[in-house]
Amino acid sequence: MPFTSTPSFARCGPTARKLRLVALAFAGTLAGALGFFSWQHLYPVTAAEGWSYSVLVDAVPSVSALVRDTQGVLYITQELKDERGSVFTLAADGSRKVVIDGLSKPDGLAALLDGVVVSQEAGDHPLLWLHGGKLEALFSGTNVEGVASDGRFLFVIEDRAGDGRLLRFDPQTREVSVLRDGLSAGEGVAVCPNGELFYAEKGKGSVKRWRAGGLDEVLVGGLNAPGFLMCDDEGLWITEDATHQARLLLLDSRGSLQVLLRHLRSAQTVLPLAPGHLLVAEQGRGRVLEVRRVRKPSS
Template sequence: MGKSLNNINQAKKRARRTLKCSLALAGATVAVAAGFFAWQSFFPVQAASGWSYRVAYPKVPKAASLALLPGGAILVSQELREGRGSIVRIEGPGDHHVVVGQLSKPDGLIPARGGWVFSQEVADKPVMFLKDGQTTPLFEGSSVQGLWDDGDDIYAIEDRKAIGRLLRYNWQDKTVTVVRDNLDEAESITRCTDGRMLYTQKGQGVVRLLADDRSDPVVIADLNQPTFLRCDERGLWISEDSTHRARLLLISPQGQRQTILSFLKAPQSIIATGTGSYLVAEGGRNRVLELTPTP
């Protein structure tokens, strides 16, 4: 009997040691994982050769879309939820003035007709027109994110799973046409200098061409949650809305892909300043960067 009890006690001790080792190993695994994600969050942004960056505007909560104002000031949509979002005018670091408040996930923001068109990425919020301090509803949408002004029309794309739409609003007769439906996580739309209209599908990691025959072929693939598009003389800019190791990419007119900025955290829109540099909204770090080509 004594020997049996001794064997049982030893077995219990071994079980306790095994449990302690397992818990220690699990704790170490969690610590390593936490450290890895912390490293990704705090690792500094890296610029490609030929480019440099600086923090132009810190403390801009959930910076999303950017627009340039005469005299060098900017408008920024702050993509906060539940009526805490806003569009702010920034004259310089720390010099912020709310232009439109009490918004929910204000996202798209583009100049149009002497004012600004903006959207809110929540259900049943109309696309609005801001001019001379007044806001006017233009048309209804649901979770509208990307906007594009084509002169006579405004294009608006809904960021929804499987049921998103691309809408076209005509300024003259105020009609709304559904250009595409059943889109999956479509977030941005733009027209390039060559006339092509492109849009993103974030979950699929692709950019598609808006084709006349409605086939909409993939023109760029293997992206990490692409969100924002912008075309200029350098090519097509693409930002990736990932919270870790996101990139700002540039696709040259010849199709060459280059990573301009890496280790970003949820970057959003990019605009040209008119002086050779660019501004990039980095919503995941609540700031706006200035990106400059170097000699």
């Protein structure tokens, strides 16, 4: 009589077969999940039609804020905590020079008069103004994130859970005014050339237009962790501070919301260099991208 081998799985009892099926199902689910997260992590940034990008600066861990002073010098922050954060300048030849160190999560930069202001997000810290070769403390805030200036005032927003504030600082009188309070994880603030003021609440996924009467208008909702805002003649620029699948968006002057870059990781500051030419800090990959319009939009 010929010998017939029975597969080991078939020889198992009902309980053992069920356990093995569960184990196989779990392994399949785990493999799928790992594949999905790997895809999110490794998938390259993609640009919309009519736009392109390249890497301007690489190997900048925790890169966050970008600004140019009145002389055109580029300042960049590294948003490290526990007084390990810093601000450095980047020369045309790629060389770096640290100008401020010992900071706790420097997350915002703004040009103010003849210098630049840097914020610190980790706790109660003063905003610092680097000008004339010296460093001056302006006023203190709690978890200060975004900063912006219209040339006269400095606008500041706090990243706090439900009790954040939108502030305005007058460098001439040193007066601090509370423009809005009770904000949920406020991150970005921007002032437009026409004087309109916008702010982002990351906790609510929205961007609002500030109104002096207190009834702020939700301009854009349903965003994935909106972070930085910048306003210029082209419109309102928005980045999403999400670890995966973050975007660079532009709400143009016609009210159309355009997605210019996808698959960013923790996008931060947008710095305009010229119409259709800007820099974007991508914190999740430790680099600064140079973004260009390669084709003008149709009228």
